[in-house]
Amino acid sequence: MQYVLLFRLDEKRWADLPPADTARLWAECDAFAQDMARTNVGRCGGALQPTTTATTVRERAGQTVFSDGPFAETKEALAGYQIVECPTVNDAIALAKRFPPLQLEGTSVEIRPLMTEADEKKRWGEEGRSPG
Numbered sequence: 001m002q003y004v005l006l007f008r009l010d011e012k013r014w015a016d017l018p019p020a021d022t023a024r025l026w027a028e029c030d031a032f033a034q035d036m037a038r039t040n041v042g043r044c045g046g047a048l049q050p051t052t053t054a055t056t057v058r059e060r061a062g063q064t065v066f067s068d069g070p071f072a073e074t075k076e077a078l079a080g081y082q083i084v085e086c087p088t089v090n091d092a093i094a095l096a097k098r099f100p101p102l103q104l105e106g107t108s109v110e111i112r113p114l115m116t117e118a119d120e121k122k123r124w125g126e127e128g129r130s131p132g
Contacts, residue, residue: 002084002113
């Protein structure tokens with residue numbers, strides 16, 4: 001089963017870290033990603049630019065509206081993602097628990113299973129595609 005690990009960080013807390021701590025955490029994150037590649041668990045992933053670079057698109061009263069920043073107001077901002085292949089959700093949880101920045105307050109990892117083709121067909125019909 002494939003799962004996406006969604007890494008969330010408190011951007012202000014991250015920005016306020018001493019440079020040595022930031023460098024150490026980046027190195028630990030790199031080792032974490034390399035280990036997932038070495039064990040053939042990781043499928044793809046990446047870090048995201050800060051929320052200050054985000055643009056959100058919404059539909060309001062028939063008009064498309066663009067705004068700067070993320071959709072939700074929260075201290076924890078989506079910082080990156082990793083798609084992993086694990087036999088069970090418990091294996092995905094075990095991976096998520098190793099995410100180095102979890103030691104920082106305001107950091108979390110959300111784990112969600114990806115839809116399979118069969119899931120899509122069940123949800124959207126035989127075409128297997130979402131409407132729109």
